[in-house]
Amino acid sequence: MSSSSLHYTPNLRDIEFNLFEFLDIGRTSLGKAPFGDLDETAARQMLETFSQLCTQELAKSFDEAEHNPPKLVNGEVKLPPGIKAAMGAFYDAGMHLLEVPTHLDGLGAPPSLGWAAFELLLGSNPSLAFYTLGNLLARVIDRLGTDEQKKRFLPHCLERRWSGSMVLTEPDAGSDVGAARTKARQVDGDLWEIEGVKRFITNGESDIAENIIHMVLARPDGAAPGTKGLSLFVVPKFWVNEDGSMGEHNNVVCTKLEKKMGLKGSVTCELTFGDGKPTRGLLLGNVHDGIRQMFHIIENARMAVGLKSMAALSAGYFRALSFAKDRLQGSDLAKARDKTAPRVPILQHPDVRRMLMAQKAHAEGMRALCLFTASTQDQVELQGGHRSTAAGEADVLNDMLLPLVKGYCSEKAYELLSLSLQVHGGSGYLTDYPLEQYIRDQKIDSLYEGTTHIQALDLLMRKVARDGGATLQGLLSRIRETVEGEEGGPELKTERAALGEALGHLETMLGTLMGKLGESVYHVGFQGNRVLAAVAETVIGWLLVRHAAVAMDRMKTNPGDKAFYGGKVASARWYCHEVLPGIAHAARMVEHGNLDLMDVPEESF
Incomplete structure (x- = not known):
């Protein structure tokens, strides 16, 4: 098979299980203000229609850029035709309007449905x-822009399908955003001139849209050092006049197109602002609050990266499963000495089943984590939105879950995609199959939008520390309720016990690490990734046990779907037996962790 030919099999059934059977968004979110009037029937139909579009049309462009990558020609990036055709189909289907608020003529879908479609x-x-x-940036301008800025950008950004980029990184300021040196000089009111060079900018330049809206972090003249001195500017590729009409080129120039290991259909470039003539931008909201404003975009991007990794693993699992069903190799292991025994599909071999279940359980667990987080975002919006007092509890829970989604999913998916390839044997190493591209396309996920360790530091030093661990303890209390309750009945007693043991070891681990902080913050540096993984795996184990309880109940009323529900129970049991016990080992590693490595001389590395 070619790597693009029908490469993608979506797990629409599990998406629907999460949304409508477990999270029950038809009751909790759909049709409730501020969301639009979509009901469960319409939401299911929308997902089915979009799933068909993705598998039959959008997936055709999957490997086109491998053979015909984007090209930089006289400052403009030319995309391969298949990418442009796929995006045209996406917009023609109206999918860009799914999460756009109804007052902007969108469908106003809740985040849970939006992320599921994504x-x-x-x-x-x-x-x-x-x-x-560009669709997200339109919503950011709608939420944070001045009335004049909304009038200038919003109708046209959506109606004319403008693209967008988030512009933070510089050649000497990567993860250390506060070291940025791009300058901003005020001209008048909210109008500024921007000068500097930005690097690793995704979608910074292309010919897919007539205009690109860049959200640029820059430091106004005389502003404080560090992140607090940065402001956020709306900088269009072509200037946008007050009435929304397009003006002249705004001197945002692509000066380099990066050559990457994977994800070659996504343009990553260097952008130069204000070289030779001014580049104009508008101060978002006409307030100097850049890093907080940019986090509206960053947090969305981190959620998207976690979903991207989960989606890649899910796709890899289905490719491996299909191969394992079709590939005949060797006899049944129990009949290995019988030379007359027939060859069997490799799905019959225990080690292949082990690899497949590892992928299945983790993919379903990551999806559960992602959509549980998305449903928390539903609650934030239903209770007044980000930073509203009423939404405070849901808001901080969402903040705490995001580093788990981004950090854990991106790390674990890369590890498990190697099993997707391994199931294929030598064939998986060939470009005839999509696995090697899945791996190359996914690896970036643990690097951009904050590396895995940055996610760990964010979890422990910001999200947990800021309220003394109250939000985390609240979540762990919910897990303990499941452990001590009867959810799933006697059939899941063993799994609830395993979850309880993991929870106890996690609490010990957290207490140990907090105690060691008095000695040195380096303990967080050494153990942060391990703790992030343990928190994520405990939460995932909790969700999978609860999924299994729902599945067991549904099997009684919907026996026609017994295979799917049985698979949900099998995933939970495998995860509780194979993954959760590892948290005890992680706790011991934190307990016995030391700082010896900091004493090793640099010359000895």
């Missing part, structure tokens, strides 16, 4: 997802 796009061709950023 998984389908990511699975079909992850590069395409980055060309939809």
Whole structure:
């Protein structure tokens, strides 16, 4: 098979299980203000229609950029035709309007439904997802812009399918955003001139849209050092006049196109602002609050990266499962000495089943984590929105879950995609199959939008520390309720016990680490990734046990779907037996952790 030919099999059934059977968004979110009037029937139909579009149309462009990559020609990036055709199909289907508020003529879908649909796009061709950023930026301008800025950008940004980019990184300021040196000089009111060079900018330049809206972090003249001195500017590729009409080129120039290991259909470039003539931008909201404003975009991007990794693993699992069903190799292991025994599909071999279940359980667990987080975002919006007092509890829970989604999913998916390839044997190493591209396209996920360790530091030093661990303890209390309750009945007693043991070891681990902080913050540096993984795996184990309880109940009323529900129970049991016991080992590693490595001389490395 070619790597693009029908490469993507979405797990629409599990998406629907999460949304409608477990999270029950038809009751909790759909049709409730501020969301639009979509009901469960319409939501299911929308997902089915979009799933077909993704598998039959968008997935065709999956490997096109491998053979015909974007090209930089006289400062403009030319995209391969298949990418442009796929995005045209996406917009023609109206999918860009799914989460757009109803007052902007969108469908006003809740985040849970929006992220579920986004998984389908990511699975079909992850590069395409980055060309939809203009839709998010329109919502950011709607929320944070001045009335004049909204009038200038919003109708046209959506109606004319403008693209967008988030512009933070500089050649000497990567993860250390506060070291940025791009300058801003005020001209008048909210009008500024921007000068500097930005690097690793996703979707910074392309010919897919007539205009690109860049959200640029820059430091106004005389502003404080560090992140607090940065402001956020709306900088269009072509200037946008007050009436929304397009003006002249705004001197935002692509000066380099990066050559990458994977994700080649997504343009990553260097942008130069204000070289030779001014580049104009508008101060977002006409307030100097850049890093907080940019986090509206960053947090969305981190969620998207976690989903991208989960979608890649899910796609890899289905490819491996299909191969394992078709590939005949060797006899049944129990009949290995019988030379007359027939060959069997490799799905019959225990080690292949082990690899497949590891992928299945983790993919379902990551999806559970992602959509549980998305449903928390539903609650934030239902209770007044980000930073509203009423939404405070849901807001801080969402903040705490995001580093788990981004950090854990991106690390674990890369590890497990190697099993997707391994099931294929030597064939998986060939470009005839999509696995090697899945791996190359996914690896970036643990690097951009904050590396895995940055996610660990964010979890422990910001999200947990800021309220003394109250939000984390609240979540762990919910897990303990499941452990001590009867959810799933006697059939899940063993799994609830395993979850309880993991929870106890996690609490010990957290207490140990907090105690060691008095000695040195380096303990967080050494153990942070391990703790992030343990928190994520405990939460995932909790969700999978609860999924299994729902599945067991549904089997009684819907026996026709017994295979799916049985698979949900099998995933939970495998995860509790194979993954959760590892948290005890992680706790011991934290307990016995030391700082010896900091004393090793640099010359000895």
